[in-house]
Amino acid sequence: MSYKRNPRILVFDSGVGGLSIAQEIQRLHPGCDLIYASDNAAFPYGTKGETELIARVDLVLRRLLDEHPADILVIACNTASTLTLPHVRRCFDLPVVGVVPAIKPAARVSHSKVIGLLATPATVVRPYTLQLMEDYAADCTVIPVGNAELVQLAEAKLRGVIPDQRRLKSILAPFANHPQGRRMDTVVLACTHFPLLRAELTQHLGPHVALVDSGEAIARRVGHWLHTLTLEPGIQAPRNVAMFTLRSGDIDTLAPALADLGFNEVATVPV
Numbered sequence: 001m002s003y004k005r006n007p008r009i010l011v012f013d014s015g016v017g018g019l020s021i022a023q024e025i026q027r028l029h030p031g032c033d034l035i036y037a038s039d040n041a042a043f044p045y046g047t048k049g050e051t052e053l054i055a056r057v058d059l060v061l062r063r064l065l066d067e068h069p070a071d072i073l074v075i076a077c078n079t080a081s082t083l084t085l086p087h088v089r090r091c092f093d094l095p096v097v098g099v100v101p102a103i104k105p106a107a108r109v110s111h112s113k114v115i116g117l118l119a120t121p122a123t124v125v126r127p128y129t130l131q132l133m134e135d136y137a138a139d140c141t142v143i144p145v146g147n148a149e150l151v152q153l154a155e156a157k158l159r160g161v162i163p164d165q166r167r168l169k170s171i172l173a174p175f176a177n178h179p180q181g182r183r184m185d186t187v188v189l190a191c192t193h194f195p196l197l198r199a200e201l202t203q204h205l206g207p208h209v210a211l212v213d214s215g216e217a218i219a220r221r222v223g224h225w226l227h228t229l230t231l232e233p234g235i236q237a238p239r240n241v242a243m244f245t246l247r248s249g250d251i252d253t254l255a256p257a258l259a260d261l262g263f264n265e266v267a268t269v270p271v
């Protein structure tokens with residue numbers, strides 16, 4: 001069956017981190033309409049309790065999908081995916097692609113078998129994450145660093161603020177201070193905000209440390225669903241909209257970065 005419109009993909013995160021995923025989807029599948037939704041009213045997710053977060057994600061997705069029906073939903077947030085995926089898949093009637101820590105590919109590429117796990121404080125302790133480590137990185141030493149401030153630095157960077165080098169150094173210090181830290185050759189960027197700081201992270205960790213994220217794998221998974229649903233990109237010129245759950249003046253400071261990523265339209269869905 002062929003559609004008379006582009007496939008519509010809802011990419012959802014607490015803040016701007018999911019733009020790192022949206023970028024990969026645009027790269028692999030140009031010609032889709034992307035709705036990028038940031039739940040800025042409830043940002044950040046990484047310090048929220050589990051019951052609160054499940055309820056929030058449910059509420060926001062209901063609201064967004066009611067107003068903007070989509071063909072595919074991408075939960076572009078490790079913190080939300082590692083907790084809410086079973087609930088969302090059970091309660092929403094569309095294909096759901098979740099973003100979870102790229103521990104399996106990281107363990108595969110690491111030669112030293114010492115890998116870092118950089119995520120929000122919530123993601124590093126999720127049973128889902130611990131299970132990934134047990135299943136795919138049992139032969140590795142995993143150094144977990146859960147940090148909420150790094151998320152804020154990524155948000156600020158997209159608003160034009162240069163990340164503070166001293167803060168970065170102190171956030172990453174647990175890697176250097178770990179007894180196996182010198183042997184670490186791979187770090188999993190297990191928060192979608194962190195690829196936005198790739199250059200700064202490489203500067204501090206060194207070029208010998210590979211930074212592994214889930215972006216490309218997620219875009220390929222989206223491709224699987226486009227194919228399965230026989231959705232055809234490129235029917236019309238793509239229309240990309242950035243949505244926020246809270247109207248705030250701060251959104252204006254994001255406009256240049258959003259425009260760079262092809263999001264020229266900005267809207268608010270108050271939740």
Ligand code: DGL
Binds near residue numbers: 014018078
């Ligand atoms: N971008 C989200 C993630 O991938 C979390 C950011 C937050 O704490 O809200 O985990």
